[in-house]
Amino acid sequence: MALGTSPGTNRTVLVVSGDQAFLDGTSRFLTDHRVLAARNVTEAQRRIVEDGVDLAIFDPSYATDAGVSDGGQLLHVDPELPLVLVADTLDMSVLRTALRIGFADVVDAPVDRAKVDGMLELIEDQAQRAVLKEAKARIGKIITIMSPKGGAGKTMTTANVALQLAMWGDPSRVVIVDADLQFGDVCIAMQIDPIHTIVEAAQDLDKLDDQLLESLLSTHSSGLRVLAAPLEPSLADKVSTQAVVRVLGLLKRMFDYVIIDTAPFLDEPVLSILERSDDVLLVVEMDLPNVKNAKLALDTLKLLKFPLGKIKLVLNRMNSKARLDIGELERSLELEVQAAISSDKLVPRAVNEGEPVVSLYPRSRVAKDLRGVARLVVDYESTPEIAEGEGQRKWFG
Ligand SMILES: Nc1ncnc2c1ncn2[C@@H]1O[C@H](COP(=O)(O)OP(=O)(O)O)[C@@H](O)[C@H]1O
Numbered sequence: 001m002a003l004g005t006s007p008g009t010n011r012t013v014l015v016v017s018g019d020q021a022f023l024d025g026t027s028r029f030l031t032d033h034r035v036l037a038a039r040n041v042t043e044a045q046r047r048i049v050e051d052g053v054d055l056a057i058f059d060p061s062y063a064t065d066a067g068v069s070d071g072g073q074l075l076h077v078d079p080e081l082p083l084v085l086v087a088d089t090l091d092m093s094v095l096r097t098a099l100r101i102g103f104a105d106v107v108d109a110p111v112d113r114a115k116v117d118g119m120l121e122l123i124e125d126q127a128q129r130a131v132l133k134e135a136k137a138r139i140g141k142i143i144t145i146m147s148p149k150g151g152a153g154k155t156m157t158t159a160n161v162a163l164q165l166a167m168w169g170d171p172s173r174v175v176i177v178d179a180d181l182q183f184g185d186v187c188i189a190m191q192i193d194p195i196h197t198i199v200e201a202a203q204d205l206d207k208l209d210d211q212l213l214e215s216l217l218s219t220h221s222s223g224l225r226v227l228a229a230p231l232e233p234s235l236a237d238k239v240s241t242q243a244v245v246r247v248l249g250l251l252k253r254m255f256d257y258v259i260i261d262t263a264p265f266l267d268e269p270v271l272s273i274l275e276r277s278d279d280v281l282l283v284v285e286m287d288l289p290n291v292k293n294a295k296l297a298l299d300t301l302k303l304l305k306f307p308l309g310k311i312k313l314v315l316n317r318m319n320s321k322a323r324l325d326i327g328e329l330e331r332s333l334e335l336e337v338q339a340a341i342s343s344d345k346l347v348p349r350a351v352n353e354g355e356p357v358v359s360l361y362p363r364s365r366v367a368k369d370l371r372g373v374a375r376l377v378v379d380y381e382s383t384p385e386i387a388e389g390e391g392q393r394k395w396f397g
């Protein structure tokens, strides 16, 4: 056979037939492959389990409604296995039943080389579909850090959680979006000098695709990427909600983790970000104004029917003087505290050094706390080997 016309070699093809003539006739066109025979479906199931099969071909005795539903049993063993029925006459009702059950194809008898090659191609198609399915399943996780109070620790949490996820996995699969459009300071906290910002993405919205967006990202020394906030507050207007939404849609296909720092209010861009988030970290400091604002924000989100289950409550500056009762706080917010971050002067020191505390002082207690926060949002598929040996710390009871 000429090169390129053969649809792969060394496949395992199972012929389900009690008819020796059919078996011989079909095997003639499968000389490059391993051919297994099964006299009935029970035997075929065993073959699939024991030998592994790439394709199953049924003889015309299966070309009835009962026959195809019997044959369809093989899909219970291997749901991805391409099944082909060979039929003497193409009865529409049987054809429909076969396709509904999940047969990949029905061809008319007798088989010839072209038909067998066509069947073998189904193996390739199936593999292709599996790849596409996997690619589709690999859509990144959007994690938003919010707080309705300035200074609560959003940016500190964003930078540290992102860097921790990057250190546990592949830094080039992590991107931060600085969506605090007026006063974004992620780049300052991470010592990045951005050349491009989200403003350019918004201005080129019609042309925006993966490649253009990629070229607008800055890179931190760890390798994680950042889409910088506008360089001055007046430029925030240039970034429409539509632009933010489009950027997120692209980034979640380009990265495993999209981590978003936000402004301390519930305006339209922030709401549309929240709507698209898989996880939301609500950062609350231990004082009354923080708790009051968190309550108001949660009430608003409830009114908007936002799924509150996505929100994970994180307390910041745990051991500071203005201590509130945790139980009272949880009752008031109707949320359980899921992680807490100590107050530590290493945090501002790290900010001044331009390097998040999880990498600058990894052994500190506050870094440990921040790893606890990162664990709340880690995706075990993209980050299977997260640091062991530091069980979730129990703050309360
Ligand atoms: N746990 C903490 N311990 C000590 N200082 C902190 C802590 N969390 C935040 N800070 C400091 O508080 C200030 C505000 O934090 P930031 O993350 O910028 O808040 P936000 O982004 O919510 O406005 C920063 O100077 C930061 O270094």
Ligand SMILES: [Mg+2]
Residues within 6 Å of the ligand: 154, 155, 156, 180, 184, 185, 261
């Ligand atoms: Mg901030």
